[in-house]
Amino acid sequence: MSALAALVPIGVFATFLVFVWHRLAVAPRWGRRWVPWLVAVVLAALFAAVLEQFDVWGEQWSPATMRPVAWTGAAFLATCLYLFLGLVPVALVSGAVWVLRWRHDHGAAGRRRLNRVMSPLVAALAVGVTGYGAWEAAHPSVTEYTVTSPELPAAFDGTRVALVTDMHAGAVRSAAFTRGVVDLVEAQRPDLVVVAGDLEDGYAARYGPELAPLRDLRAPLGVFATTGNHEMYRDTANWVRAFEDLGIPVLKNRSVRLERGGAEITLAGVHDREGKGEFAPDPDAALAGVDPAGFTLYAAHQPRQARDVAGRGVDLQLSGHTHGGQLWPLHYLVPLQQPVVDGLHDVGDVPVLTSRGVGGWGPAIRVLAPPELPVVTLRRG
Known part of the structure; x- marks a missing residue:
């Protein structure tokens, strides 16, 4: 600006x-x-x-x-x-x-x-x-979900996926806050961690150290990130580099195969819809070569990005962005921009899990929109 x-x-x-x-x-x-x-x-x-x-x-x-x-x-x-x-x-x-x-x-x-x-x-x-x-705002809790799909390979039955979004570390939230988030995630013993955008506010040179505890995130199937709108506002390239320097691969309009017991599922991710140029979202590139008949997780910061992959075989989209409104009564305004406020809902033919976020933009204040760490258990059925 x-x-x-x-x-x-x-x-x-x-x-x-x-x-x-x-x-x-x-x-x-x-x-x-x-x-x-x-x-x-x-x-x-x-x-x-x-x-x-x-x-x-x-x-x-x-x-x-x-x-x-x-x-x-x-x-x-x-x-x-x-x-x-x-x-x-x-x-x-x-x-x-x-x-x-x-x-x-x-x-x-x-x-x-x-x-x-x-x-x-x-x-x-x-x-x-x-x-x-x-x-x-200082007491994030774990929200448990179960998603059942016939496309999920038997080897992945019971897989736990932790969804971390909207930390907004920076001028207001410090590395101590990030450490608390990491400890909360680790306590759930997830098999996969997906960090779906808006990790920070500000410039990487000044606030990058506030994300340092993320280096300690571990999961058997890996830890992956995608960008949010706040990564697009300032210093985008440096923030993406900072995430990767922490050992967290950024899904820049691409997919990865996750293997277990000789079976595979796909995790795809796109940049936030606010991105421009090389950071513009490209769902076609993200899903290139992905078998629609297989099981696909799709990381996209905003729930409305599910509309871009309708009919593409996405079994679950992982999103954040809305903060659940963060401050009552702002949740009444969220539907003006997004198809859902929070929770697990279908957007067209795509099931979307929308986290309220573990942090929050601006004030470290939440009123009737408590912060959360969603943990999804994948079931075959």
């Missing part, structure tokens, strides 16, 4: 913070001249923290030094969602009082009482929900 294009979201967010400042510091008419100044200073500091998670400033310091600032700014973004959901209705009710009490003071006393009670209450609830979301 260019500096000029970045000014648009920054301007919109700054305007929203002016609205928040007015609702919290001015509309209640606290009768203390220092209150508006104090609220303005706090909001300005939080605004600066929000910018740091996007590396707008502070790159002269190490990620570890700046992480508390970036974490606070990202968490404040989540708080702003709930401030918006609460303060806008309060402002509308206050405006209705102004209109309906058509007297010389337009119901000034009633509006003042409303704003003095509701504005702090909304702020407290927004902070409380964010706090709960921080706890929820």
